[in-house]
Amino acid sequence: MEVYSAPSDIAARLAAVAAPIRLVVFTQTFGCDTCYEARQVADQMASLSDQITVEEHNLVLDKDEVAKYQVDQVPVIAVVSERDVGIRYYGVPAGFEVESLVSAIEVVAGLAPAVSVSTQSLLDVLDRDVRISVFVTPT
Amino acid sequence: MEFPDLARRYQVTGVPKTVVNDVIEIMGSKPEDEFIAEILRTTE
Numbered sequence: 001m002e003v004y005s006a007p008s009d010i011a012a013r014l015a016a017v018a019a020p021i022r023l024v025v026f027t028q029t030f031g032c033d034t035c036y037e038a039r040q041v042a043d044q045m046a047s048l049s050d051q052i053t054v055e056e057h058n059l060v061l062d063k064d065e066v067a068k069y070q071v072d073q074v075p076v077i078a079v080v081s082e083r084d085v086g087i088r089y090y091g092v093p094a095g096f097e098v099e100s101l102v103s104a105i106e107v108v109a110g111l112a113p114a115v116s117v118s119t120q121s122l123l124d125v126l127d128r129d130v131r132i133s134v135f136v137t138p139t
Numbered sequence: 140m141e142f143p144d145l146a147r148r149y150q151v152t153g154v155p156k157t158v159v160n161d162v163i164e165i166m167g168s169k170p171e172d173e174f175i176a177e178i179l180r181t182t183e
Contacts, residue, residue: 034141073142091141119175130181135149135156137140 014048020108021052024078027072030061037092038075045101052105060102086129093132094138 025040027035039056041089046052057065059074069088071076079101087108093101106112115123140146149158157165157174160181165174 067154073145090145115175116171119171122179126179126182128182130178131160133158133161134147135146135151135154135158136159137154 011048012100013102013106013111014045014052016111017049017051017105017109018111019051021049021105021109022051022078022080023054023067023105024069024080025054026057026059026062026066026069026074026076026078028057028074032074035075036042037094038077041093041098041101042077045105049117051109077101079108081108081110092138096139097136100136 023045025039025042027039039054042054048055057069059066059071066072069080069084071088073090075091077093078084079087079089085108087104089101089104103112107114113120145151148165149156149161153166155168159165159178163177163180165177169177
């Protein structure tokens, strides 16, 4: 499994996105050392695809959006299409972790299956939301 | 390090670490079928 994509590869992958994707970035003005960087990464992704747009909301001020996207820390990037399947990237997807954000965009855009067919059949029995938190560190 | 409070709350001492519904902990990466088996434990 490939764990790293060169920037040119990321450009090609994002250029293939054929569905509107919104990167909804939550930041706050004070006490967030990495918020600006998270917004920059989102902007870079958007610069590589006409389908990707960036929205920014303030965790403190934009209470309706905070409630809608159910976020409680910053920075966070919600990856949504017409439907919000609940994918959130907390922190800055820096270094190799940009792969996580690109993969999330591909999945949400319908370009890549999130799981195999056999796994999907197992998950079909789930009748409630499951919260999966993956802790990583940028490298 | 970002989110030190979350790292403490979930006792993250190494990555990747996955937490399912705040109760099930998965250390490291696992094959997809084993990972899914852990997730399905939440339905038990």
